[in-house]
Amino acid sequence: MLSRLLKQRKRADIQRSLGRDGARPGFEAFRRHLEEKHFKKVGVIGREEREVRIIVRLIEATGGRVVFHHVLSDDREDVGLSHIDQIDQIVLAVLDTRVYRLRRRLLERKKSGKEIPEVIAPSLPYRPLEEDSLFTAIVNALADKTEWDVGFWQSWKSYGVYQLLRMALLHDGECFEFGCYRGYSAAFLAETMEALKISNKRIYLFDTWEGMPSADKTCDPFYGEGDFADTSIECMRRTLDPWRDRFEYVQGDICKTARLQRPRPLCYVRIDVDLYEPARRALEATYDWVVDGGIVYFDDYVSEKTVGERLAVDEVLAGRPERPFYMIGDRAYIIKGVP
Numbered sequence: 319m320l321s322r323l324l325k326q327r328k329r330a331d332i333q334r335s336l337g338r339d340g341a342r343p344g345f346e347a348f349r350r351h352l353e354e355k356h357f358k359k360v361g362v363i364g365r366e367e368r369e370v371r372i373i374v375r376l377i378e379a380t381g382g383r384v385v386f387h388h389v390l391s392d393d394r395e396d397v398g399l400s401h402i403d404q405i406d407q408i409v410l411a412v413l414d415t416r417v418y419r420l421r422r423r424l425l426e427r428k429k430s431g432k433e434i435p436e437v438i439a440p441s442l443p444y445r446p447l448e449e450d451s452l453f454t455a456i457v458n459a460l461a462d463k464t465e466w467d468v469g470f471w472q473s474w475k476s477y478g479v480y481q482l483l484r485m486a487l488l489h490d491g492e493c494f495e496f497g498c499y500r501g502y503s504a505a506f507l508a509e510t511m512e513a514l515k516i517s518n519k520r521i522y523l524f525d526t527w528e529g530m531p532s533a534d535k536t537c538d539p540f541y542g543e544g545d546f547a548d549t550s551i552e553c554m555r556r557t558l559d560p561w562r563d564r565f566e567y568v569q570g571d572i573c574k575t576a577r578l579q580r581p582r583p584l585c586y587v588r589i590d591v592d593l594y595e596p597a598r599r600a601l602e603a604t605y606d607w608v609v610d611g612g613i614v615y616f617d618d619y620v621s622e623k624t625v626g627e628r629l630a631v632d633e634v635l636a637g638r639p640e641r642p643f644y645m646i647g648d649r650a651y652i653i654k655g656v657p
């Protein structure tokens with residue numbers, strides 16, 4: 319109960335620091351930018367009544383005079399220049415494609431030698447981690463259902479995987495995850511399915527849950543026997559209990575268990591074993607079952623510590639059409655059928 323309350327508080331703190339209590343985070347940055355401006359006679363144009371009202375208050379508080387304000391209300395609406403001769407500045411509360419028509423008209427006016435007001439516009443920062451509503455729903459649900467809080471889940475790494483899952487899960491087939499440790503990535507996959515309202519796919523989890531069984535030091539310089547032993551299948555089941563009906567557990571050495579699976583269509587395979595031999599066996603066993611458009615994701619393709627995983631992937635893909643796409647932060651993936 320206490321940890322739940324602490325987590326809720328932490329989430330509220332994070333949201334407050336992002337400015338969610340007032341307006342969207344991008345808008346907050348713009349508001350700060352405006353606070354440094356000296357206003358004269360101003361027209362304000364925006365997309366939401368609430369945001370326009372905040373801007374108007376802000377301008378008035380800093381000694382400016384708002385001559386008009388205009389809220390864009392539907393897609394067809396154009397931005398007029400009716401007050402153009404009375405104002406010195408136009409403040410765009412939020413960028414909107416319709417506003418570009420205004421810019422064009424201002425340019426035409428300028429070319430014909432007339433005065434035009436200064437345009438003050440936001441830089442519109444790109445913040446999908448906070449503004450992609452499906453992703454934030456997933457992150458918040460994971461924070462509620464597991465012991466890890468929002469900050470743990472809300473990362474560019476998770477966001478990259480989330481984008482891949484949105485593509486992979488469109489296709490028929492099940493999901494295989496090789497290397498699960500304590501279940502972070504498995505929980506993320508299950509909650510993404512939940513958010514996408516996908517109920518007809520099972521997730522097969524492969525691991526010893528007793529640590530790595532062995533490693534070949536010639537191509538696995540860093541990890542080896544016994545690493546990642548601080549987990550257990552009971553720990554996995556506890557963590558993944560909120561999604562228990564989605565999972566099948568395949569316990570044992572992946573070098574053996576991968577090839578014992580019966581063939582079935584797969585839309586998503588995650589390989590996160592950090593070692594040459596199990597990565598190779600996992601990809602060899604499943605490559606043919608991945609449907610066209612399905613995705614095989616390699617969590618440690620680039621890291622020097624896990625060079626064995628890259629060697630394995632490159633060996634299996636040699637002579638096959640797919641080439642890996644690189645993702646920021648050590649990762650890569652292939653899309654079946656895409657060279």
Ligand SMILES: C[S@@+](CC[C@H](N)C(=O)[O-])C[C@H]1O[C@@H](n2cnc3c(N)ncnc32)[C@H](O)[C@@H]1O
Nearest residue numbers: 497498499502503525526529546571572591596
């Ligand atoms: C980096 S961890 C996986 C992390 C996990 N995907 C996550 O995001 O939480 C690597 C896992 O691969 C497993 N592993 C490595 N080699 C294996 C093998 N030959 N058989 C079974 N599991 C193996 C380890 O036991 C370990 O749990």
